[in-house]
Amino acid sequence: MIKKGQLYDELCLSIYNTNRYFHRLYAELLGGYELSYLQYMSLLIIYKKEKAKLMDIGEELELSSNTLTPVIERLVNKEWLIKVPSELDKRVKYLKISESKRPVFEHILSDVAVVRDELVVASEKSVISMITENESLNKTLRAMILSHNNKIEEKINDEL
Numbered sequence: 001m002i003k004k005g006q007l008y009d010e011l012c013l014s015i016y017n018t019n020r021y022f023h024r025l026y027a028e029l030l031g032g033y034e035l036s037y038l039q040y041m042s043l044l045i046i047y048k049k050e051k052a053k054l055m056d057i058g059e060e061l062e063l064s065s066n067t068l069t070p071v072i073e074r075l076v077n078k079e080w081l082i083k084v085p086s087e088l089d090k091r092v093k094y095l096k097i098s099e100s101k102r103p104v105f106e107h108i109l110s111d112v113a114v115v116r117d118e119l120v121v122a123s124e125k126s127v128i129s130m131i132t133e134n135e136s137l138n139k140t141l142r143a144m145i146l147s148h149n150n151k152i153e154e155k156i157n158d159e160l
Helices: 006-031 037-049 056-062 064-078 103-123 127-159
Strands: 081-085 093-095
Touching: 006 103, 037 056, 037 064, 037 093, 037 103, 064 081, 093 103, 103 127
Parallel strands: none
Antiparallel strands: 081 093
């Protein structure tokens, strides 16, 4: 008989492994382009929006600018991205996929589409239901993190 704690541990391990498998799969897809998964995701956000600020990417990926800045700088140095000043405020820079890399990125997207379609066909669930379940779990986990952070802050304040 499996105890409740063991089931929870199995869930955590399963999600951890899913994350690793996705990263491994994408590493194979992106390796020839010398792109990391995070670089790919950043490019994808910029591609969908046509242009984006670092803050936009951070919001989508739920990452801080401290984490994203070196990722974006590498993409600029590799000439995947160009920085375009805002017409309204020259201090604000937008990121845009360079015209020379756009066809390459579109080729990557077609490679990803093939893999995505294979996954959808092989899965017993629809992609929508998988995303919905995953988003629900993520929402619960974010709420728990916030709750635990608040409890720790309250404890620290009580001790002061």
